[in-house]
Structures are given as C-alpha cells and as structure tokens.
Amino acid sequence: MTPSNGSSTTTDVTSAAIALEDEHAAHTYHPLPVVVASGDGAWVTDVAGRRYLDCLAAYSAVNFGHGNPRLVAAAREQLDRITLTSRAFHNDRLGPFVTELAELCGKDMVLPMNTGAEAVESGIKVARAWGYRVKGVAPGSANIVVMAGNFHGRTTTIISFSDDPDARDDFGPYTPGFRTVPYGDADAVAEAIDENTVAVLVEPIQGESGIVMPPADFMPRLRALCTARRVLLIADEIQSGLGRVGATFACELVGVVPDLYLLGKALGGGVVPVSAVVGDRDVLGVLRPGEHGSTFGGNPLAAAVGLEVVRMLATGEPQQRARELGARLHERLGRLIGRGVVAVRGAGLWAGIDIDPTIGTGREVCEALMRRGVLAKDTHGSTIRLAPPIVVEPADLDWAVERLAEALDDLRG
Numbered sequence: 016m017t018p019s020n021g022s023s024t025t026t027d028v029t030s031a032a033i034a035l036e037d038e039h040a041a042h043t044y045h046p047l048p049v050v051v052a053s054g055d056g057a058w059v060t061d062v063a064g065r066r067y068l069d070c071l072a073a074y075s076a077v078n079f080g081h082g083n084p085r086l087v088a089a090a091r092e093q094l095d096r097i098t099l100t101s102r103a104f105h106n107d108r109l110g111p112f113v114t115e116l117a118e119l120c121g122k123d124m125v126l127p128m129n130t131g132a133e134a135v136e137s138g139i140k141v142a143r144a145w146g147y148r149v150k151g152v153a154p155g156s157a158n159i160v161v162m163a164g165n166f167h168g169r170t171t172t173i174i175s176f177s178d179d180p181d182a183r184d185d186f187g188p189y190t191p192g193f194r195t196v197p198y199g200d201a202d203a204v205a206e207a208i209d210e211n212t213v214a215v216l217v218e219p220i221q222g223e224s225g226i227v228m229p230p231a232d233f234m235p236r237l238r239a240l241c242t243a244r245r246v247l248l249i250a251d252e253i254q255s256g257l258g259r260v261g262a263t264f265a266c267e268l269v270g271v272v273p274d275l276y277l278l279g280k281a282l283g284g285g286v287v288p289v290s291a292v293v294g295d296r297d298v299l300g301v302l303r304p305g306e307h308g309s310t311f312g313g314n315p316l317a318a319a320v321g322l323e324v325v326r327m328l329a330t331g332e333p334q335q336r337a338r339e340l341g342a343r344l345h346e347r348l349g350r351l352i353g354r355g356v357v358a359v360r361g362a363g364l365w366a367g368i369d370i371d372p373t374i375g376t377g378r379e380v381c382e383a384l385m386r387r388g389v390l391a392k393d394t395h396g397s398t399i400r401l402a403p404p405i406v407v408e409p410a411d412l413d414w415a416v417e418r419l420a421e422a423l424d425d426l427r428g
Contacts, residue, residue, distance in 0.1 A: 031255035054081025077285035080406035108318035131279030132168025144215030166223030201236035215390035219265035226367030261338030261363030355423030
C-alpha cells in the first residue's frame with residue numbers, strides 16, 4: 016500500500032470532523048489527526064477514504080480484528096433477541112458465558128462488569144472483603160501492595176495509587192490503603208507485606224509504561240510469596256490477556272496462576288464493553304447479594320459476544336498466531352536498533368519501542384507513521400507501542416516495520 020498525500024478536499028473533510036469533536040467532546044485525549052470511519056480486519060479507513068494499518072487495536076480491545084465475522088454475527092443474533100435485562104433477572108446468555116470463561120481461566124466463578132477500570136475496582140473490593148471475612152484483618156485496616164509505573168485505570172480510587180501526574184494531579188483527596196513498591200522487585204514486595212496486607216495487585220507486563228517486562232522470576236516469586244504470607248495475587252491482564260502475548264494470559268508465560276484475573280478490552284471483541292473478575296469460590300464467594308453490582312454488567316448482548324470470544328480462544332488458534340507473528344515482529348524490529356531505535360521489549364504481538372530522543376519524540380514518530388499509513392501510539396516521551404490485531408497478515412506486519420524504518424530515517428535527516 017502507498018498512502019496518498021491527500022488533497023485540499025481530504026484535508027477539509029478531516030479538519031471539519033476534528034473541529035466538531037473538539038468543540039463538544041471533553042479534552043481528555045490528544046489523538047492523532049486521523050478520523051476513522053470504518054474498519055476491516057487489521058485495517059481502518061478514514062473519512063476521506065484513506066486506509067491505515069491499525070497497529071494499536073484500541074489498546075488490545077480489538078485483538079480479533081475490526082468487524083470480526085464471528086463476533087459481529089453473535090452480536091447481530093443477540094440484537095434480535097434481547098440486549099439488557101439487568102441482573103434483577105436471569106438471562107439465557109450469562110450462564111454459558113461465565114461457565115466457559117471460568118473454564119478458560121481454570122477458575123470457579125466470574126464477576127461480570129463492563130470496563131477494565133470497573134474490573135480493577137471490583138477486584139479491590141473483593142480483596143478487602145476477603146481480608147476481613149476470611150483472613151481476619153481488623154476492620155478498616157486492609158492494605159494492598161501495588162507497583163510503581165502501574166496503569167489500572169483512571170477512577171478516583173485507582174489514581175490514588177498511580178504515580179502518573181497526568182492521571183493523578185488535582186484529583187485528590189486520595190484513597191488510602193495502598194503501598195507502592197518498584198515494579199519487578201520481589202524483595203520490596205516482601206518488605207511491604209504485613210499482617211494487614213490482603214493482596215498484591217500487578218500487571219504481569221506493564222502496558223501503559225511502555226510494554227515493560229519484569230525479571231523472569233518476578234511473577235513466580237510473587238506467587239510463592241503470596242501463598243506463604245496468605246495474600247491474594249491479583250493479575251491485571253486487561254491489556255496483556257486473551258491472546259495478545261501469544262498465550263491466553265501473560266501469567267502463563269512464566270507458569271503462574273493468580274488468585275484473581277482482571278479481564279477486559281478484548282473480552283468484548285471490540286464490539287461492546289465487557290470486563291470480568293475471575294477467581295475461585297473461596298475468594299469471589301465472599302460477595303453477598305446487594306454488596307456489588309452493575310446495571311449493564313453481564314447483560315445478554317455482552318455475554319453473547321464475550322462467549323464467542325472465549326470460544327475462539329478455547330481453540331488456541333489466536334494465541335498461536337500471536338506467538339508466531341510476534342516472533343516475526345520482534346525479529347524485524349530488532350534490526351532497527353541503532354537506526355533510531357534504542358531498545359525493543361514485549362511478548363507476542365505487543366512491542367514497546369524506545370526511540371532515540373535525539374531524533375524525535377514518540378508523538379513525532381507516530382505522526383510520521385500516520386502519514387505513511389500506519390497507526391500507532393506513543394507513551395512516556397520517546398516510546399511507541401505496537402499492538403496490531405492478531406488477524407494481521409504477515410506481509411502487512413512487515414510493511415509496517417518498513418514504514419517505521421522510513422520514518423526514523425527521515426527524522427534522522
């Protein structure tokens with residue numbers, strides 16, 4: 016594909032669409048100046064008809080591609096039946112969804128919610144209730160150990176233990192009950208745990224921080240530590256889970272099974288928001304009717320789509336494809352080290368690429384990629400992230416890396 020340079024008409028259409036959004040939508044994002052109108056597989060098309068290879072996949076929410084036929088069919092079939100009942104009544108889609116999701120995770124129970132942040136908030140509530148009702152922690156004294164550089168969402172509780180000033184500053188007072196330690200430092204986690212610690216909350220791979228991989232023994236050491244100290248291990252797999260890293264969960268890469276999985280993004284297949292907390296009965300069973308809920312959590316439409324996602328993952332095919340294509344992606348990205356790239360990290364079809372800051376910021380690289388027909392996202396200054404849909408074709412993946420090489424060459428002059 017060779018993207019066109021555009022015309023005055025193209026510019027006018029794009030500018031008008033952006034201006035309309037900027038005028039009335041709260042300015043909580045700083046998107047690239049592209050206005051997407053449709054998508055198919057790993058490709059999207061803007062309002063002027065220009066095509067782009069989507070190498071972000073909505074932060075892994077579109078793992079299975081735009082307009083995935085199986086997921087669209089599941090949604091359409093359910094749209095003709097019923098979309099929402101609330102949990103005041105049973106619905107015929109929820110039971111199969113939670114059953115098969117629990118089986119995929121090797122757990123007993125599922126708490127269905129909508130967004131990733133809701134899953135994290137729910138996991139925090141579950142851990143505290145477990146601490147008071149099962150572990151015997153004194154009322155009001157529970158603490159949870161969290162990691163520096165974390166990203167679990169932007170609700171007021173979650174930003175209370177964030178060290179990102181953009182997410183945190185001017186939104187206090189902050190919720191107490193969290194202890195922050197360096198990511199990847201199991202000794203620091205051990206020191207932070209005391210008799211009132213109910214959980215360790217961790218991303219097996221930190222996404223927003225730039226696809227940061229911890230030491231290989233970090234998660235296994237946390238698992239052993241939590242077991243020995245009677246503390247729940249909560250794995251936030253909202254971005255890393257459901258096929259992205261070449262396994263169903265990033266925890267699998269190091270042989271770890273947490274007490275609670277926090278899931279979201281790809282669980283809704285890019286069709287509807289779906290999230291979940293998944294664990295065994297001795298943990299999730301602490302919740303009682305009326306203590307937690309969601310009007311839309313577990314709705315029939317979400318459950319129908321989520322069920323199809325689970326069935327796709329149960330075959331192992333998406334995981335294998337992400338594993339094989341991921342090896343191809345990382346091998347080709349590795350060739351760019353010294354040509355404007357300082358380092359490449361990641362697993363499967365997920366890569367964090369540190370750009371030499373002397374040639375440009377991550378934003379500038381993403382803008383250069385956009386002009387060449389590739390959509391990616393920067394984070395933390397000079398780092399960009401690549402997370403194409405798992406359905407991406409090998410030749411398209413190679414093409415995207417070639418465009419990155421061109422962009423870097425141009426920026427270096």
